[in-house]
Amino acid sequence: MPKPKPDSNGRARENEPPDDRFQVEDPAAEELEQRSLTEVADQDSALFKLLGSSLAPYKRWLIMALVLMLGTSALNVVPPYLLQQAIDGPIARGEMRSLWWITALYGATALGLYGLTFAFTYFLQQAGQRALADLRSRLFDHILRQDHGFLTQTSTGELVSRLTNDIDQLNAVLSRSIVIVLVEGVTLIVVVVVMFMVNWRLALLSLAVLPVVAVVTRYFRARIRRSSSGERSAQARISAFLNEHLHGMTVVQLFNREDESEREFEAYNKRYREALIELRWHSALFLSVQEILSSVGLGLILYGGGQGVLAGWATLGTLVAFVQYTERAFQPVLRLSQEYNTVQVALGAAERIYAMLNTRPKVQDPPDPVPLTRVRGEIEFRNVHFWYVPDEPVLRGIDLHIPPGQSVAVVGPTGAGKSSLVSLLARHYDPRRGQILLDGVDLRRYRLTDLRRAVAVVPQDPVCLAGTIAFNIRLYRDDLSDEDVRRAAEFSNAARFIEELPGGYDFQVLPNGENLSQGQRQLLALARALALNPEGVLVLDEATSSIDTATEALIQEALERILRTRTSLVIAHRLSTIRNADRIIVMERGRIVEDGDHASLLARGGHYARLHQHQLMGVETKLAG
């Protein structure tokens, strides 16, 4: 069992997960905690820009909703006025006929209010939900176009959270807070004006507590803001923990680490619980104080207004109407304060979405792309330097010329830079210095879609999506016929295992290809590469782990055939693959240290000969056994 970490004073912190883990797990959460006041202005503008740009296409619906909302606010003051008229007029005079008319008007106003509320909600939802759906699509589309570096550095949980939770927060603002702020805000103004018009003395009495309300609101706002930011960061941490641990559940179970995992979860859960309780406590306290102040306001109007009726400067009807006006004046204040937290959360969400939408991919299309129609497959690396982290070079001055049609096996110890070299070829990243040319043109001058059609990549552990085998080969290219799919499967040797699956090409692959072996996934990826990129360069990262002998043989046979037909760069781990290649390059610490064919490199007795001796023969022997 891991011991609790000591704190700076050397004391053990019970049940407390190490802080360094927090820092890496959710930058957004940390960011929230450290937010300064100046950043709040950025948040506000992010929310306005996001909502503004998303709502712009639906402004007609929005204007309709706004007009109807204003109508609702204005109509809100009518019922108390009718009450006053009824009491001071027909009731005081005993005229039943006029009372009937006022009652009818009262009913009509109530109906009008329901109708208007329904209509503006309808228009607002039409605009709001469409705008949010557009924003979701815009964000997803933007993420799809990000570079490899961004996608490897940003956790899936974070991306999913942007697309779901954060957009939901904006939804809460659009479908509730905006209505409350506008309707209740305008109602407050109208009520105050009407109150002063009807009786300024009573108006002053009923609004006497408003300055106290303002001070109290200010006081609680600061507290709610802090505890709500604490709650969000605790929630982000618990989500990040769950995301990681649910993914890694198998390893936790295999090594009997359930108890430790549970203990760690308990610590996150405790923090989340405490943060939630603190937030709810502040909110409940705030609400109670508001209710008390509103009752004090009503008490004042009852007492002062009663005196007014006795003294003759107010009528009974005015007093009753003012009780209602006061309630209506306090309701906006209460509801606006309740919405404060929702708006705060949405501001943070908007800022995160906005920041993501403003992330520009480092790998982009050129302004004046060179067309790439027929690929010859000539590759040239010219003094290519690359690093992920400054001062930690991964490729140091690679010079390599591969003529069209040549198959090159890249070998070298782990960490030598082989995967980095081939990932530059598909422009997952761009070289930091130097250039890479395909058919004599710098890769950066081609359109990315053209380049990726010209360079097919088969990764070591290929991705399979949930769907049929045929879908996984076609990958949304519906113009590829069943015949094309079959031909690619046959040429890559995937057809043999596919035909043995129940349903063959209609076999349902589970998410992440869980019901296929690693070898089968690689064969499927090979078929996909051949179907989608029938010509051009093939880049393959051979699986390092041993694959079952039958699948291994299928892959080898397919590679032998494929390598003969096109320019290929294979990060090779199998001796047979290396032998089948026209040329072998040996990498070590970011440099090409040997270049030649199998026989000449063996004869040279250098790096390759040693690698061959120690590593490759081991793999081959294992294979043969």
Ligand SMILES: Nc1ncnc2c1ncn2[C@@H]1O[C@H](COP(=O)(O)OP(=O)(O)OP(=O)(O)O)[C@@H](O)[C@H]1O
């Ligand atoms: N995304 C990344 N961010 C930072 N460093 C990275 C990243 N990917 C690889 N590296 C580092 O770059 C170096 C070269 O890695 P690379 O994967 O290219 O080597 P390799 O020869 O393919 O190794 P292997 O055979 O184990 O796959 C390593 O030191 C690795 O830690």
